[in-house]
Amino acid sequence: MIRVLLLTLFVLYCSWIPVAQADRILDLTDIAGIRDNQLIGYGLVVGLNGTGDGKNVNFTTQSVKSMLARFGVNVKIYQMGKFEVDKNNYQIPKKLNLKNVAAVMVTADMPAFAKPGQRIDVTIGAIGEATSLRGGSLLMSRLRGADGEVYAMAQGSLAVGGLGVSAAGSKITVNVPTVGRIPAGATVEREVLTPFQDSGYMVMNVKQQDFTTTSRIVNAINENFGADTAEALDPVSLRILAPDNSSERVSFMAMIQALDVTPGEPPARVVVNSRSGTVVISRNVRVTAAAITHGTLTLKIKMRNQVSQAQSLAPQGQTVQVQNADVEIIESKNPRMFLFKPGVELRELVDAVNTIGASPSALVSILETLKRAGSLRADLIVI
Numbered sequence: 001m002i003r004v005l006l007l008t009l010f011v012l013y014c015s016w017i018p019v020a021q022a023d024r025i026l027d028l029t030d031i032a033g034i035r036d037n038q039l040i041g042y043g044l045v046v047g048l049n050g051t052g053d054g055k056n057v058n059f060t061t062q063s064v065k066s067m068l069a070r071f072g073v074n075v076k077i078y079q080m081g082k083f084e085v086d087k088n089n090y091q092i093p094k095k096l097n098l099k100n101v102a103a104v105m106v107t108a109d110m111p112a113f114a115k116p117g118q119r120i121d122v123t124i125g126a127i128g129e130a131t132s133l134r135g136g137s138l139l140m141s142r143l144r145g146a147d148g149e150v151y152a153m154a155q156g157s158l159a160v161g162g163l164g165v166s167a168a169g170s171k172i173t174v175n176v177p178t179v180g181r182i183p184a185g186a187t188v189e190r191e192v193l194t195p196f197q198d199s200g201y202m203v204m205n206v207k208q209q210d211f212t213t214t215s216r217i218v219n220a221i222n223e224n225f226g227a228d229t230a231e232a233l234d235p236v237s238l239r240i241l242a243p244d245n246s247s248e249r250v251s252f253m254a255m256i257q258a259l260d261v262t263p264g265e266p267p268a269r270v271v272v273n274s275r276s277g278t279v280v281i282s283r284n285v286r287v288t289a290a291a292i293t294h295g296t297l298t299l300k301i302k303m304r305n306q307v308s309q310a311q312s313l314a315p316q317g318q319t320v321q322v323q324n325a326d327v328e329i330i331e332s333k334n335p336r337m338f339l340f341k342p343g344v345e346l347r348e349l350v351d352a353v354n355t356i357g358a359s360p361s362a363l364v365s366i367l368e369t370l371k372r373a374g375s376l377r378a379d380l381i382v383i
Helices: 002-016 058-070 211-225 246-257 346-355 360-373
Strands: 029-031 037-046 078-085 091-095 101-110 119-126 137-144 150-157 163-167 170-174 179-188 201-206 230-232 237-241 269-272 279-281 290-294 297-308 320-331 336-340 379-382
Touching: 037 058, 037 119, 037 150, 058 101, 101 137, 101 150, 101 179, 119 137, 137 179, 201 211, 211 230, 211 237, 211 246, 269 360, 279 360, 360 379
Parallel strands: 269 379
Antiparallel strands: 029 201, 037 101, 037 137, 078 091, 101 119, 119 179, 137 150, 150 179, 163 170, 201 237, 230 237, 269 279, 290 336, 297 320
């Protein structure tokens, strides 16, 4: 019986011990120089159902004229013999009304090692006066990198998740109808060179700066592939001696990224969203000895509309409306006070505040005051 009881207590004790979770090196690091590349371009979306830029966006008209000129079509921006009246009541030549065309910006992320002929997704956003891109098609547009070179060409029909409808002075908009996407809408034309094959070493960067995590990654690599295979350069970067052959290098990096490493404990942080009142607390947050009291002030303002009537004997008296206000400040008569001992977890503080039904804004105020007093052993981040 005693052995069974001791075994039960041992199992319960082990269940309370926090188990460290191991992560793959693939999830903890990035390879230096291997990243996505942002592309941007300018284009025209055609085929809209009267929701385009119209006649007031000059660069849309200029773009259409320039595009058609390449096909041998001579287009004049102003319609000959047709006039319209401007805001100063002057007659001016009537412009082309491009209701079915919209000028847009085209953006895309080209992944590392993308080869010519592969396709990537693109995002399109209106930059003129277009109210919706639904039903439109993007004409061929060049996508350039930061160096100004063309890396992809985009074209295709848009998929728009938003919807906008207006009639008789009423308007309903669902999501954003002026932004759309084209899945696999761009074709890669040029490859971005990476140092993967040229460098004698492979450099890996830890996603979150931590001495412990970097040291454990280096030890795990050296234990599996031999001493001096990896060495730490700083708390973020580590250098790995890699094979010269490309095929062997790919296999070698795949084996390294598959290794499991237990990362170091993250720093104690309290993240507060001041707009929504959301508070996220990490596990290692502690509070030193502190006494907390939180009172509330309630401000009540009552508006009273009265009529002031002139006396009967007044020669030029008038009856006017007067607005009066009663202002009252009410302070809580029984504010609660909490006393916490050193080393108490912040979870206990939050539970105590929630017990009295305090609002999220009150909790944010308490956390900021604790940090200012030096009792909160954590980084307080307000977003």
